Every structure is written in structure tokens, then in C-alpha cells.
Amino acid sequence: MRYLPQTQSARGQMLEKIGVSSVEDLYKDVPRGEMGHTFNLPGHQGELEVERALNAYANQNHAAPDGPFFLGAGTYYHHIPASVDYIIQRSEFLTAYTPYQPEIAQGTLQAIFEFQTFIAQLTGQDIANASMYDGATATAEAAMMARRVTKRRKIVAATALHPDYAAVLETYVGEVIYHDIEEAAAEEEPACIIIQSPNFTGQPENYEDWRAVCDKTGALLIVVVNEIVSLGLLPAPSMADIVCGEAQSIGLPMSFGGPHLGFFACKEQYLRQMPGRLCGMTEDADGKRGFVLTLSTREQHIRRDKATSNICTNQGLCALAFTVHMSLLGEEGFKRLACLNHERACALVDALSALKEVKIRNDAYFNEFVIELPRPASEIVEKLAAKGIIAGYPLGTDSTCRQLLVTATEMTTDEDITALTTALKEVLA
Amino acid sequence: MTAEKMDITENNAMTDTNHGLHYEENLLWEKERTDHPGVDLPEPANTPLRTGTPARADIGLPQVSEPQALRHFVRMSTWNYSIDHGFFPLGSCTMKHNPRLNEKMARLPGFAAIHPLQPESTVQGALALMYELQNWLGELTGLPGVCLSPAAGAHGELAGVMTIARAHDLNGQTQRKIILTPDSSHGTNPATAATCGFDVRSIPTKDTGTLTIEAFKEALYKTDPKGADIAGMMVTNPNTCGLFEKDIAAIADLLHEAGGYFYMDGANFNALVGKIRPADFGVDVMHINLHKTFSTPHGGGGPGSGPICCTPELAKYMPVPTVIKHAESYALETETDRPESLGCLKGFHGQFGMHVRALAYMMSHGADGLKQVSEDAVLNANYILRELENDFHAPYAHQGPCMHEALLTDKIQKESGVQTLDMAKALIEKGFHPMTVYFPLVLAGTMLIEPTETESKDSLDRFITAMKEIAAEAREAEAEERFHTYPQTTPRRRLDEVKAARNPVLRWKD
Structure with missing residues (x-):
């Protein structure tokens, strides 16, 4: 009862003031049969x-610190500077509400404005919103936005889209047509083409080729990024119409899949069709610069059944964690982090390539890639887990699939890599 | 974005006008770029890239040291009001105390450092925790089918209405195209129904603040004498006027007879928790805002968490995954296990970190504590209503007690030109967060006050005094002009929202 400050005596005085004899009298509209359970x-x-x-x-x-850890596939194990968690646990951020009263919420609002700027810069887009639930729902919202913009229905996605994202997308929009680039080019009147880069197998996509297909078919190009650290090394998807995805890698723990941080950026011409909250700059009665939530005429609390989306919240505190971590990384730190991830992946590839039973499937990668094993990947993963190694994500719904998606980050040490190759040799022997 | 639009940036160099404990703080991009960032990482080895792409060019990110970054955010934090500062009577939002134990628990490495795609054998504790939370929510609502995956209340609504749609689809009831909802409902209700492809039919509630059987029947049978085109209804109970829908069980019976399902928006569950089970008044499916009733922090606008609870009949249609128990082990139930499911609505398994916090909160309170939560929340709201009903227009106070929130309007003060927004800003000047304003939309100038159970009588009395002072001040000469100047001592005074919308400046740019 430590969270309840009312005293018995205060309760009595209040009941008297209200003019009832017991708290039960306040529930007079509730049918008696429904009380007292x-x-x-x-x-x-x-x-x-x-x-x-x-x-x-x-x-x-x-837990990841308990042993070598090589699992990624849309959620990544990265280091989080101590300052990040300190800032997001400050009462003023943690226990504040959505900044609907801007005079007493400028801290949250300026942080959102900085978040929007970071996302717009990283994605090479004009504008970004205040965040989305996660990468999968951001992708679904992007597809629905493409329908509003193009007035077309058909949703096309590249085959190497994250399977969880594909599943969520299908729940939201119905049928999704999966194509490689040649098939996509032949598709008539798609609303959008959704590609992920690096794709689910870790391979970076060629944006120019997909842009050309979109220009030919009149589709919007939606680029999904679920390892946002990759944007420190790979070219910006600035030729996309919408860039969305997952930013958990910066500032947020894996936390068994949530809360994570969806992001959503696009070209300025699509602003009025964007889902989610937006923070804008303005000035106060004294002419001082300040920030407010803006363009809410797109949103449900004003437009009700005509809103662009039913979304109400964003992932405010997660966006703050991202913003604090990005401010610590800065230009040089963010790029170094990306390089370091790539270098650790290269070291892991080199070590695994030395095993004759293992084949590397990617010709290019950022920090994750697919290996081919001589036996079913799910079986190998279970055996390595028993040895305290989380080895990666078995591809394919079929339990006989021999492909394993393996990830390295700045957390991956040389000792971890040796532990993996040693254990793999034992398991495969 | 033209240079002209950015003039606010340029003419406001954030001159250091600090005084006392009031600090200005510019944007990260306006600070001088330091030689080193706020993290130390090894220099890249410059080995050839294997990305198949050229390396990224300059991004244009700012760069500051760690002390500068910390000071930046700590200064910004001082511009925020929070529940830890004081009373936060935001109606429909349930701003209650956020226990720090819950934060500590969510950060245990065994919860924070586990990956959603690890082998199930390595995350049995996490799955057991989710299973336990499902049980608590099922027991508290009387609706045993529980899916934890929705990310927020509105996402839970989507999950719930899609569950209804899926049930009708698989039962050949595709002609059911209409969702009924009262005009006092949250905006997310009609928006959700529309997102799911339903037509929305609004039921008027203005006269009594509640649904009447007559108005409901008229909406139910409007286009089909048996209501065979009705998919369901979305109702918040207690409703957004703070009233318990006293005819709800009879209304639910009529709806069920017509073949529709009853979706309850659980935003106001704090009035019922531990005391009344929504299943007992006919609810088929509802969402729970863990960030309201079960005190996971609002965080300045999320992350929320919006699990849904439903009847055994609807449970098979819910989204996947849910956690199931086989003998002594736990597993995630997928679409292969439950093909009637509407599918997956969120990446991975939901906002797990919020599940940990909510369970910690429920265990701390227990069944007895949660009952007290509901009772104190209702008592506090009624005390405020009784104390203020003569100073403000209290449209439904004559009908009897309210539930956990009290509804007032600005009808009296408006006569002297003082409106709800002005009174909200005056409250800020007196050190309080305002109540919810202009919601619900059924009446003009509404003020919805939800004190929650985590306020003492002393705290309520101080708020009541402030409100009475505001009512008195509104009666004085030239009140209108004076109220327009509020707030005066906040980091920023009233902000020009029209300017923000007309010339959207949504990011910093050189």
C-alpha cells in the first residue's frame, strides 16, 4: 500500500463532504451483481x-552478457553509454505526459525536434516524425501512406524484407506481392515498392536500381532500415520517397523485442499524408523561440474517422534515449561506430571462412551475413545455446534449413569469435 | 524548407539570458563542434570495405563532449512539468505515481539484455513472466484470452477491432460493416474503426452524458431491423464524461442479440480495477493501457503498451503471439499453432519492458491494493467534483456521483470572456499541470479532471483552492485580458501554434 497516500481519516472527511456514508455509494450506477467479485x-x-x-x-x-552473442535480425546488441540511461530516468522526462501544454513541456519538445533532425539527416530525407511504435509498424504505416499519396492499392515488397515486418505489413494492408527487382519492374500500378537495406540477409541494396524501377512504374520507393548504425557507413537512401525502420540500436536495450523505436522520414511534399506526431518550431508571446506539436489536423483526436492513422502515442522516451546517444556519438563517433561494426563482421567472416564446413553466402554485408551449415541451422543453434553461445538466427520456416544469419557488433570480441569457431567445430565434428 | 521559414532560428541566437535557476539552451547543431565526440571508440583500421558501396559522405551531425551533452539535456529537463513535480489531473490519461522499483526491475540484464529471437529454451523466465501477466489481466477483466503484443492503447484498439472483424469474416458475416460508438468517445475509436475498413455510426449522449437504451436502439436498427449490418460497438466505460454507463449490461445484451461484439476502450479501467470485471457487464474484448492503470511511465509520450483481453469465443482470432504453457515449459503461440488468428500486429512480442514494469506494479499492490486504487481514484474525483460544482458548471453533477474523473465546463466563466484554455494556463501559473481541456467534445469548453489515487487530501485541497481562486479571478473586472497573459513565469509563454502549422519548421537546417 506504499503507493497510496490517503489516510483513513482523510477518506472519512472526504466521504462526509461528498455526502455519502461509504465509498460503495459512489458506485451506485454499477449493477449490484457486478460488484463484490x-x-x-x-x-x-x-x-x-x-x-x-x-x-x-x-x-x-x-542474457547477452552471459556469453558470446551473434544474434541480430532486426534487434541488435550494442553498447549504451551510462549517460543515456541517467538522462531518461530523470523524473522530468520519465514522468511527463505528451507535450500538449507546450509552456511546461519545452524539454520534451526540443528533444523531439532534435530527434526529428537526427532522423532526417541520417536518412537523407527532408522531414521525420516524432517516432513510431517499431520498425515493423512504421513499415506498415509507410505502405498505407503510399496508398493515400498514389491513390493506388497494390503493395509490392522485395523478397528479402524482414519476415516479421512482412507479417505485420500483411496484417495491416492485406495482400503484399513479393518480387525480386526484375519482377517488380514488370508490375503494373504499384502504390509502392518496399525494400530493406541492408536486407534481411545482411546484403546492402542498390538504391539507384530500385529508384529506376519506381520511376518506371510510378510507385513510391520505401526504404526500410532496421540496423540504423549502418547509415554511418552506407550511403544515405536520399533518393527514397519514404525511409522508415528501427532505431533500437542507438540507445535502447534489446529488452526481448520492446520497447524499441520506429522512425519515419519522407520528402517534404508528402508532409500532410504523414502518420504520427510532429514537433515544429514557433515563437512565444514574447517572441522567443519555442516548440509545439503541430499539424495535428492529420491526427485522430481532431479528425476522428478521417485521420491519416489511428496512432496516438509515439515512443517518446525511446526517442529521447536515441537523441542522447546520438548527441554523445556526434558525427565522428557515429561513423566510427558504424566502421567498427563492419570491421567486427569482417573479422567474424574471416574466422568462419576458415572452417571448411561453413560457407559464407553474402558477397557484401554491413554487420550481419548468412552462412550455410552442413546440418539444419536450428539444430546447431540449440546445441551452441547449450554451450552458452547464442549463435544467430536460423533462416526459413522449415526446420531443415541450413542457413544461419550471424551478426557482429562492437560488442563482439576476438574471444567471442574464437569461442564460436571452436564450439562450431565441436558441434559439426 | 525555405530560408524565410527558418527565420526564427536566425533571429533567435539563444542569447544567454539565464537567471537564477532558469536556463536557456540552444540546439545541438548551434553549438561549436568539438574535436572529439562524447564517446571514445577506436580509430577505424581503414581496411577495404566489404559493403559493396562507397562509404557515406559527411552527414552533418553535431559533435559535443560528454559534459556538454549531459548539461544540454539536464537543462532541457528543467523546462518540463512531471508527475514527480506535482499534481497532474489530466483526465483520461491517468497520470499516477511511477514507482522506481519497476524501472529497476526492467533493467535487470535477464530482462533488458535478452533478444526476442533467442531459442525459447534460453528465455523461459521472460515467457513465464508474460504468462503470469496474461493471467493477472485475464483475472482482473474476466476475459481470459490475453494478447500482450499491442504497443499502445490505440494499437490495442486496432488489435481488438481487427479481432472482431476476423471473427465476422471467418463466420461468413462480412455484411457487418458498421461500428457504433458514442459521440463522447476518444478520437482513436472512430479512427481505429475506419482504419479497419468499418463505417462509423455515432450515438448521441449529450443530454445525460451516458448512452441511453433508446438512442442505442435507434443506432442499432437504423439501417437493418435486426441490426444485421452491425459489427460491434466501441464504448469507454466509465465513459469520457467520468460516468459509469448504468444501462451498459442491457445495451450489451441488445448488441449480442443482433450479433455484434462489444469492444471496451480500457482507458478508464483505473475506476474499475480490482473491483469490477468488464466481462460481467458484457464486454467481449478490450484493451488495457499499462501506462495508465498499471503505472508504466508516460515518458513524455510513450512507450505505452496496450494488451487486449477477450472472451474465450474471440480468443482464437486474437493476434499472435501469445504465451502458452506446456507442462512445465512456456512457448510463443504462432500463426501455425492458431490459424484463425488475424496475424501479427507488431514486430516480435510487444513492449516487453513495459510488461515487466506492469507486473511489478500489480504484484506490489496485490488484489487488495488494486481494489483500494479504484476506490481512492473514485473518491478523489468525487471530492473534487463536490468542492467545485458551485464554482464551475458541472453538467452531470446533479445526476449523482462520478467515477474516477470529474467533468466541468467554462460555461459560467465564459460570460466574462474567460475560457477553458485561459483557465488551464492560469493553473500552470499556479504550479499545476492543467486538466484535459476541450475533451470530451460533446459539450463546449470541457475540463476533465482525473486526480488518480496517488494524491493525498492535502494535495487535492491545494488544487481545489487554486481552482476556486481562478473562478474568483474570472469574476473580476478585465479578467479576460489578464487571463490572456497566462502563463507568465514559465520557460516559454503562450506559443504561436498557428504560425507553427502555417510555416512548418520540423528540423534544424543550416
Whole structure:
């Protein structure tokens, strides 16, 4: 009961003031039959007891620091500077509401404005919104926006789109047609073509080729990036119409898949069709620069059933974590981080290439790539997990698939790589 | 974006006008670029790239040292009001105390440093925790089918309405194209129904602030004598006027008879939690805002979390994944296991970090504590309503008690030119966060006050005093002009929203 400040005596005084004899009288509109249910739940517990119980859950999990870790596939294990978590745990950010009262929310608003600027710069786009739930839902929102812009229905995506993103996309928009680039070029009247880069197999895509296909078919080019660190080394997808994806890699823990940080950027001409919150610059009654949420006439609380999206929240605190981490990295740090990720992946490729049973499938990659194993990948992953190594993501829904998606980041040490190759040799022997 | 649009940046060099504890802080891009960034990383080895692309050119990012970065954000933080600062009576938003234990728990490496695609054998603790949370939510709502994946309340609404759509589709009821919703509903309700391809039919509620059986019947049978074109209804209960829908069980019966499903917007679940189960008044599916009722922090606008709970009948249509238990191990149920599912609505398994926080909160309160939560939330709102009903127009106060939020309007003050927005800004000047303003839309100038259970009588009394002072000030001569000057002592005074929308400047640019 430590979170409840009311005293029995205060409750009594308040009931008297209201003019009822008991709190039950306040529920007079609730039919009696619906009251008084006995819940099959335990009673209240102290902080120590709750900590013990939750520690017991946490201790049953194999956490990334517990051993060598090579799993990516849309969620990445990166280092987070200590300052990031310190800032986002400040009461003023953590326990604030959406900045609808801008005079007392300039901290949140300026941070969003800086977030929007970071995302626009990284993606090479004109504008970005205040964030989305995650990369998968951002991709679905991008497809729906393409329909509004082009007044066409057909959604085309490259075959190497993240399977979770594809699944969410299909739930939101119905049928999605998956094509390689030649097939996409022959498609009539698509609203958009969605490509992921680096794609799900870790291979960077050639934006110019896809742009040409979009120009030919009149489709919007949507580029999905789910490893945002790659934008420090790979060219910016500035020729895309929409760039969206996942920014968890900067400032956020993996946290079993959420909360993560969807982002959404596009060309300025599509501004009025964009989903989600936007923060804009303005001035106050004294002429001082300030920030407000703006263009909300696109949004549900004004437009109701005519809104561009039903989205209400963004991922405010996650966007702040990203913004703090980006401010610490700066231009040089962000590029170095990207280089370092690539170098660690190169070292991992070199070590794995030395194993005769393993074939590298990618000719190009950023920080993840596919290897071909002599036996089913899911079986190898389970065996390595038993040795304390999280080896990667088995591709394909078929349990006999022998391809494994392997990832390296700045967290990957030489010792981790040796541990993996040694264990692989044992398992494959 | 033209240079002309950016003139606010240029004519405002953020001169250092600091005084006392009030600090100005410019944008990161306006700071001098340091030689070294705020993190130390090894210099790249300059080996040939294997990306198949040229290396990226200059991005134009700012660069500051660690102390500069920290000072930047700490100064900005001082411009924010938060629940830890004071009373935050934002109606429909449930701004309650956020226990730090929950933050500590979510950061345990066994929760924060696990990957959603790890082998299930290595994340049994995480799956067990999700299973436990599903059980708590199922028990508290009486709706045992629980899917934790939706990322926020509006996302939960989408999940819930899509569940209804999926059920109708698979049962050959594709002619059901209409969703009913009261005119007092949250904007997300009609927006969600429209996103799912439904037509929205609004039910008027202005007279009593609640749904009446007559108005409901008229909407239900408007285009089909048996209501065979109705997919369902979306209702918030208690509703956005702070009232319990007293005819809800009868309305639910009529809806069910017509073959529709009852979606409840769970935004106001804080009034019911631990006391009343929505299943008992006919709800088929609802979402829960973990960031409201179960106190995961609002974080300046997310991350939220919006699990849905539904009847056994609808459970098979819910999104995947959900956590299932086989003997002693836990697994994620996928579309292969449950082909009737509408599919996947979010990457991976939902906002897991929020699930940890919410469970920590529920375990701390327990069944007895949650019941007290509901009772104190309702008591606090009624106390405010009674204390202020003579100073402000309280449209439904004569009908009896409210639930966890009190509705007032500016009808009295408007006569002297003082409007809801002005009173909100006056509250800021007095050190409070304003209530929700101009919502619900059913009446003009509404003010929706939700105190929550985490305020003491003393705290409520101070707010009541401030509101009475505002009512008194509004009666004084030249009140209108004076109120327009509020707030005066905040880091920024009233901001020009029209200018922001007319000339959108959405990013910094050189």
C-alpha cells in the first residue's frame, strides 16, 4: 500500500463532504451483481518480495552478457553509454505526459525536434516524425501512406524484407506481392515498392536500381532500415520517397523485442499524408523561440474517422534515449561506430571462412551475413545455446534449413569469435 | 524548407539570458563542434570495405563532449512539468505515481539484455513472466484470452477491432460493416474503426452524458431491423464524461442479440480495477493501457503498451503471439499453432519492458491494493467534483456521483470572456499541470479532471483552492485580458501554434 497516500481519516472527511456514508455509494450506477467479485490473485507485497520474485524470472534467462552473442535480425546488441540511461530516468522526462501544454513541456519538445533532425539527416530525407511504435509498424504505416499519396492499392515488397515486418505489413494492408527487382519492374500500378537495406540477409541494396524501377512504374520507393548504425557507413537512401525502420540500436536495450523505436522520414511534399506526431518550431508571446506539436489536423483526436492513422502515442522516451546517444556519438563517433561494426563482421567472416564446413553466402554485408551449415541451422543453434553461445538466427520456416544469419557488433570480441569457431567445430565434428 | 521559414532560428541566437535557476539552451547543431565526440571508440583500421558501396559522405551531425551533452539535456529537463513535480489531473490519461522499483526491475540484464529471437529454451523466465501477466489481466477483466503484443492503447484498439472483424469474416458475416460508438468517445475509436475498413455510426449522449437504451436502439436498427449490418460497438466505460454507463449490461445484451461484439476502450479501467470485471457487464474484448492503470511511465509520450483481453469465443482470432504453457515449459503461440488468428500486429512480442514494469506494479499492490486504487481514484474525483460544482458548471453533477474523473465546463466563466484554455494556463501559473481541456467534445469548453489515487487530501485541497481562486479571478473586472497573459513565469509563454502549422519548421537546417 506504499503507493497510496490517503489516510483513513482523510477518506472519512472526504466521504462526509461528498455526502455519502461509504465509498460503495459512489458506485451506485454499477449493477449490484457486478460488484463484490473475489479475485483469485495474491495480496500486496513489499518491494523486497517483488524484487525477489522478479529476479527469479530474470535469472532463468540467458542474457547477452552471459556469453558470446551473434544474434541480430532486426534487434541488435550494442553498447549504451551510462549517460543515456541517467538522462531518461530523470523524473522530468520519465514522468511527463505528451507535450500538449507546450509552456511546461519545452524539454520534451526540443528533444523531439532534435530527434526529428537526427532522423532526417541520417536518412537523407527532408522531414521525420516524432517516432513510431517499431520498425515493423512504421513499415506498415509507410505502405498505407503510399496508398493515400498514389491513390493506388497494390503493395509490392522485395523478397528479402524482414519476415516479421512482412507479417505485420500483411496484417495491416492485406495482400503484399513479393518480387525480386526484375519482377517488380514488370508490375503494373504499384502504390509502392518496399525494400530493406541492408536486407534481411545482411546484403546492402542498390538504391539507384530500385529508384529506376519506381520511376518506371510510378510507385513510391520505401526504404526500410532496421540496423540504423549502418547509415554511418552506407550511403544515405536520399533518393527514397519514404525511409522508415528501427532505431533500437542507438540507445535502447534489446529488452526481448520492446520497447524499441520506429522512425519515419519522407520528402517534404508528402508532409500532410504523414502518420504520427510532429514537433515544429514557433515563437512565444514574447517572441522567443519555442516548440509545439503541430499539424495535428492529420491526427485522430481532431479528425476522428478521417485521420491519416489511428496512432496516438509515439515512443517518446525511446526517442529521447536515441537523441542522447546520438548527441554523445556526434558525427565522428557515429561513423566510427558504424566502421567498427563492419570491421567486427569482417573479422567474424574471416574466422568462419576458415572452417571448411561453413560457407559464407553474402558477397557484401554491413554487420550481419548468412552462412550455410552442413546440418539444419536450428539444430546447431540449440546445441551452441547449450554451450552458452547464442549463435544467430536460423533462416526459413522449415526446420531443415541450413542457413544461419550471424551478426557482429562492437560488442563482439576476438574471444567471442574464437569461442564460436571452436564450439562450431565441436558441434559439426 | 525555405530560408524565410527558418527565420526564427536566425533571429533567435539563444542569447544567454539565464537567471537564477532558469536556463536557456540552444540546439545541438548551434553549438561549436568539438574535436572529439562524447564517446571514445577506436580509430577505424581503414581496411577495404566489404559493403559493396562507397562509404557515406559527411552527414552533418553535431559533435559535443560528454559534459556538454549531459548539461544540454539536464537543462532541457528543467523546462518540463512531471508527475514527480506535482499534481497532474489530466483526465483520461491517468497520470499516477511511477514507482522506481519497476524501472529497476526492467533493467535487470535477464530482462533488458535478452533478444526476442533467442531459442525459447534460453528465455523461459521472460515467457513465464508474460504468462503470469496474461493471467493477472485475464483475472482482473474476466476475459481470459490475453494478447500482450499491442504497443499502445490505440494499437490495442486496432488489435481488438481487427479481432472482431476476423471473427465476422471467418463466420461468413462480412455484411457487418458498421461500428457504433458514442459521440463522447476518444478520437482513436472512430479512427481505429475506419482504419479497419468499418463505417462509423455515432450515438448521441449529450443530454445525460451516458448512452441511453433508446438512442442505442435507434443506432442499432437504423439501417437493418435486426441490426444485421452491425459489427460491434466501441464504448469507454466509465465513459469520457467520468460516468459509469448504468444501462451498459442491457445495451450489451441488445448488441449480442443482433450479433455484434462489444469492444471496451480500457482507458478508464483505473475506476474499475480490482473491483469490477468488464466481462460481467458484457464486454467481449478490450484493451488495457499499462501506462495508465498499471503505472508504466508516460515518458513524455510513450512507450505505452496496450494488451487486449477477450472472451474465450474471440480468443482464437486474437493476434499472435501469445504465451502458452506446456507442462512445465512456456512457448510463443504462432500463426501455425492458431490459424484463425488475424496475424501479427507488431514486430516480435510487444513492449516487453513495459510488461515487466506492469507486473511489478500489480504484484506490489496485490488484489487488495488494486481494489483500494479504484476506490481512492473514485473518491478523489468525487471530492473534487463536490468542492467545485458551485464554482464551475458541472453538467452531470446533479445526476449523482462520478467515477474516477470529474467533468466541468467554462460555461459560467465564459460570460466574462474567460475560457477553458485561459483557465488551464492560469493553473500552470499556479504550479499545476492543467486538466484535459476541450475533451470530451460533446459539450463546449470541457475540463476533465482525473486526480488518480496517488494524491493525498492535502494535495487535492491545494488544487481545489487554486481552482476556486481562478473562478474568483474570472469574476473580476478585465479578467479576460489578464487571463490572456497566462502563463507568465514559465520557460516559454503562450506559443504561436498557428504560425507553427502555417510555416512548418520540423528540423534544424543550416
